[in-house]
Amino acid sequence: MNEIAAPVSYDFAAAEPAWQRAWADARCFEVDDVPDAGRPKYYVLEMFPYPSGKIHMGHVRNYTLGDVVARYKRARGFQVLHPMGWDAFGLPAENAARERGIHPGTWTRSNIANMRAELQRMGLSIDWRREFATCDADYYGQQQRLFLDFLAAGLVERRESWVNWDPADGTVLANEQVIDGRGWRSGALVEKKLLSQWFFRITQFAPDLLAALDGLNRWPERVRTMQAKWIGRSEGARVRFPLDVPEAGLSDLEVFTTRPDTLFGMSFVAVAPEHPLAASVAARNEAAASFVAECRRMGTSEAAIETAEKRGFDTGVRVGHPFLPGRSFPVWIANFVLMEYGTGAIFGCPAHDQRDFDFATAYGLPIPPVVVPQGEDAATFAVTDRAYDGPGLIANSGFLDGLTNDAAKAAAIRALEATGAGNGVVNWRLRDWGISRQRYWGCPIPIIHCAACGVVPAPLDTLPIRLPEDVSFDRPGNPLDHHPTWKHVACPQCGGPAARETDTFDTFVDSSWYYARFCSPNADVPVTRAAVDGWLPVDQYIGGIEHAILHLLYSRFFARAMCETGYLAVREPFAGLFTQGMVTHESYRGADGRWLYPEDVERRPDGSAVARHTGETVTVGRIEAMSKSKRNTVDPGAIVGRYGADTARWFILSDNPPERDMEWTEAGVAGGYRFVQRLYRLAQGSAGEAPAFPESFGPDAMALRRATHRTIALVTASFESFAFNVAVARIYELAGAIADADKNVNDYGMKFARREAIETLARLVAPAMPHLAEEIYASLPGTSGLVANAAWPEADPALVAAQSVTIAVQVMGKLRATIEAAPGAPADAVIAAAAAEPNVARLLDGKRVVKRIHVPDRIVNFVVAP
């Protein structure tokens, strides 16, 4: 990094804190819990941060984007709710406690203090009075109350279930937190384990969560697609196959299929290793038991990676077939059948399903074809190399013969329903949300377990159930569980000895309703109706794409659940969603292969790089997302210290479109810094006197005024569409136009035009560079108050309208000349002028013009005969 050696005219280090104080003193960004009915509201929210200790560039980008929107909307006359808080529960605090003996609360509070100061240095327009952390008892106590209301409303249930067990963290993970068979945080291989767990019944809302995606037209298409796939609706049938001999207390085996049209092509039935029937067989058959145990070891991990090999175990159990009386089929345990999907059992139709085909081939099972593609003969068609899963006519299928797939599906379902052997159903991929975590640093689940009364909700007047402070992390497992006294309480029902639930909520619960709490953060109920009715939904939510599924789906569920329990009227919490790209940087490695921080590397003009202190040669690696492991991070604090917050914000906005990944470069920041200084210097030229509106303007002054008003219109349009980089380009142009004008006459009209341009510039850059904007605005004569409270500039339509337009002249679609014309000039005159252009006339000479295209103020195109 190069030091800025030049004499600095704008002292951002003094100005930025001063303006931040001025905004705080004027309470510019504070709004009421209940918005004014008379003014439009706008709720801007960025995903709140986990208090890891320091902000990173991803935060800077996220909060800069949100702040620009908030300040812009405020200038446009909206009352803007723009809050900030902390997603403060979670495992890192416990890790810090184990590793360094710091209490998780102490660690978290000190991180929050640090990060709050860093965010405040960015000059964000936040109503800090609304700040809270999810580890505040005021917050998580209300969350406990929500849970109890959800429980009473039938939205929560407790059940035994196979869970994903993270042996490294000693906790349960949701399916969504298992990535490639590994814990999303620890990276440890996940095992299957049977535990009693609390579940939010999110599947109740599956149809609504899917259908409502259509209405979220201010969400990125890909996020909606990801959610739709995650919810995973599929139409099919449940089919019951009678067991020849009852097994596991079952007289039949239930299967889900989307292909009831291929029921006559059945070759076998297969159940998941976790299926009760598999357990029952394993109980009396050692070989089956060892197969099941092997599958469990593989868990979701190896299986996901080694997708190829299909393995199974023939249980010896046999089932009948609803359409084929007298026939019987084998029941296998198969490693590719998922207990979590459908009924945990399938019927195998190898001819028309590739997985079943692979399995049947491996174990020598029959492959009877029942769907005949067009052009094939039912008598001779056979499936040999791979399954045929395309369309065709049904054959070898009794009453279904000759039907199309769709007709056969319907007919098969009718037949199943008539005999009671099955029925048509819609199946969902979405699973209920398991929320129990065996951890200390989370919100305690407000439940008491009594030997006599069973599961008893904690009485409302005992909330919040606070975490105990005196906990030890000197042994593995959950400190709440081995706390000497905390969990021992009297049963609220019978008064006998009972124990608190020692599990805490998944931290995704904490972040599923914080947007609602921000509306009335100090209420002694979870939310107050007038506040949430006034402010929700969030008009613009901004954050990373990594939360496209989990956090957003859970929040959508919570809004629905809070509607059902009377807290909200809004079922969709986020009307608009913007997903920003990542911040990337070059990575560097020393000769010995270790990663180097950018601040320790010097780029040479020839493109090579050396270590700043040792001079050793450095290899420049890929440009990738900033990460601690690659050490390609840049500390926002250092950047703000060296260049100021406005420069950092400006560079972030100017570099590229915000939804794309941006590359953080030293040259880019330095460029932003130069513009900050340039703007400041330009503004000095209009200090000192306040010109009144002149009687007339010279041509140069008029040109500058037109540039000013055109810029207002263009920047406004760009802001509306999140095209901040385009807005920046237009602002650069206006700055250039002022500098150009300074070379010309400086009459009275020009003085006015120049001052108007400078003031406009200050207001236009205010959302992006709020401190500099105030500094400039205050230096101009005739201004008063803060830009933060000023209205957005209005473009004068008369000055925006072009005085003359450049019309492209084409011959046969190729550009041959341009002409100037008055806007709206009649077609005849424009075409005549175009034809008179020497270059055009030359090309038209001797040719027959068959068509003259004229698009007003745009283009003339002559089409000539060949």
Added chain:
RNA sequence: GCGGGUGUGGCGAAAUGGUAACCGCAUCUGACUCAAAAUCAGACGGGGGCAACCCCUUGCCGGUUCGAGUCCGGCCACCCGCACCA
């Protein structure tokens, strides 16, 4: 495999179906300076031509259109998400 996205100068990029490359970064040249930095001015997709001008160029091939970066069809590459979902 399925779904989504992206592909334009050295780089980040711009462009209601209507002058492709605005603006910035980097680079080069000039002014200022003893000198450098900063600042200011200019050049900057490729090729041809003394010039006027001409040709080529938005991943590739084709189509629609007076006109395509933009719309349609088919490929290629890369990125992201999901993935034994029955």
